[in-house]
Amino acid sequence: MAYDTPTDLDAFRTEVREWLEENCPPSMRTPMTEDEVVWGGRREKFKNPDSKVWLQRMGEKGWTAPTWPKEYGGGGLTREQAKVLEQEMARIKARPPLFSFGLWMFGPALIEFGNEEQKKRFLPDIVMGKTRWCQGYSEPGAGSDLAGLQTKCEDKGDHYLINGQKVWTSYANEADWIFCLVRTDTSKKHEGISFILFDMESEGVETRPIKLISGSSPFCETFFTDVKVPKDQLVGEVNGGWKIAKRLLQHERSSISAGGFGSTRGSGMLGPDEYAKIHVGTDKDGKVLDGDLRGRIADHMMYAKAFNLTVKRSGEQAKAGQEVGHTASIIKYAAAKMNQDKFELMIEALGTEGLGWEGEGFDKGAKMATRGWLRSKGNSIEGGTSEINLNVVAKRVLGLREHQ
């Protein structure tokens, strides 16, 4: 099928609109609370039963992964068609059927670097939300210096044997499988790293959740003791994992940044301008009374607008075949700053209303803002610290030399 002309896109839009109308349950068109997010996998409980139906239907169409090839369960859509799907879902305020590191990070890397058998084996279950993946990258001694990782992977003839520890593994305690960076050669740094996959139920895998300052525990410490992994689960070449790791980090940075660490819209939280109007008050012209705060909120909103325009510009220029690496390189840094500024301003505008922790007496959205503010401090640390991002811009984009 070729939907290249605008007329064909219109036909596709009609088709999508009708299908969504028929298949998207009404409760899936309402704002989603955090505990209703569907991450899929063996442990998924589907708090709202409709979300199971919605995931099943979207998964069967391949529309959870609209641009992935059909042979691996994807939707096989062109970029333009995928955009139409996105617009039509936004039009009826349809919830995303699935949140998944498999969709955002691991899948795209596997499509590029995996062998045919691996793609057929792992991708369809990602599309259907049957397997939940986690990422085994950081280690206690390898944070910003990721390539310094030490988790040992030995070739034992008919299998690999893995020993070591990962940290900051997102949702490791809820994941089914892990894509993991391991050391297969201790004599080299970057060239001694391999990219391997294994089941989190394998013997010798243990996870311990880490409690954050925000009170939530989205990350774990993960321990591997003599974990046996079949040899066909290593992706790409032995000692060739760094290339895959780097590409995957790009997917991570762009998925983190695409929504600017997620929007407050529909979450029960309001923006800093709204909170300022309510909690600081306005004059007869509707201006927020604290002129200094008002100016700083406007400055932030402009930064956010500039950020969104930059993401759009980068996308358009990429489509036109222009080099956009230098623009993309600033996006993670800017997204972190934007999100942290937003939460700081929300808390400031809320006043003491933004200083509740739990229980009665505080607005529900305000309490989410408080937790979100604390959580946002991680934005400039996770997925490459802001300082590392600035180093990358200085060295790769501006070509400034390493200090001798």
Add this chain to the structure above:
Amino acid sequence: MTFVLTEDQEMLRDTAVSFTRDELPVKHLRGLRDSGKNGVDTDARNQLAELGFFGVLIPEEYDGVGMGMVALGQVMEAQGRTLASTPLLQTACIGASAILLGGTEAQKKEWLPKIASGEVTTALALDETSHHNPTGVATEAERDGQGYTLNGAKKYVQDGHHADVFIVVARTFGEPGDTHGLTLFLVPRDAKGLTVQALKTVDSHGAAHLTLEGVHVDDSHVLGAPDKGNDLLEPVLDRGRIALSAEMLGSSLAAFEMTHEYLQTRKQFGQLIGSFQALQHRAAKMFTEIELTTSCVAAALSAVDEQKNDIAELASLAKARASETVHLVSNDTVQLHGGIGMTDDHDSGFYMKRARVQEALLGSASFHRDRYARLNDF
């Protein structure tokens, strides 16, 4: 919204960039300053006219090239790169827009071909205090039979020291601060009662204070509807703000490139100073600001051509962001060059001095933050 230039726009951009680089480099501005020309250069004006730059916004039927704002933005960015002192912002953008958007057919026929050919330059005489404040106009225009009599004073009129025609904003009704009651007038430089006081300014571009004492203008010189001048002024100012933002982006880019070059050549402690992480991070932050501002300027320029309904918001966004960016980059340019950056022989100072003028013209970052908040209903 389009962020990718068409072939024609690319060509114009290349022409403008090489023209300003070869003919109007910073050295040229330095020369105008040192020879006491106060930013005025008739030869350059003729060359700009030959290249068609005055007619970029003017439709072909009035002898322009009708290429639109995105195209004009490329020329403005190019002149910003070398700090070229030209009448383009006031004439090719603000003057042409005012007549295009508010002029009668007769006025368009009379003025637009003259603007396109470079025969006539214009200057908007609006502000009366040292801060941009479009509704604060106190200059009075009183009905006098066949026209109006103007009395008042205008401050720091860009290009005022050499413009042929002024677009004077005066009050025909109400009090300073009122949106209603403003009227725009075309006032020739030689009008009786008009005094032009040329100013030597920090950026070496020059400007002028105007005094209007019983200046008579005919009805045929009223631009747009009497009393409703603000409805014309706002979109004209927004086009000016957007074009100026493009110029400021050009200045930011050039100052940054100069600094970037210096980081890669200057050695201290036996090392290139660009290898010091403290300076690398400053460079990376400047680069980030420039990238973000590039997007705002591009979005604002194309919004005008596409006649979007958020031009005002995007104009304030672009002007505020461009002001903050050029402020940061020009300051860091001096600092990162160290002692040499403090000397008059070096170009750093020229960028910083011009930056402050660009920041103040047509509304500072603070003015546009306030406006952006108002447009966003808080």
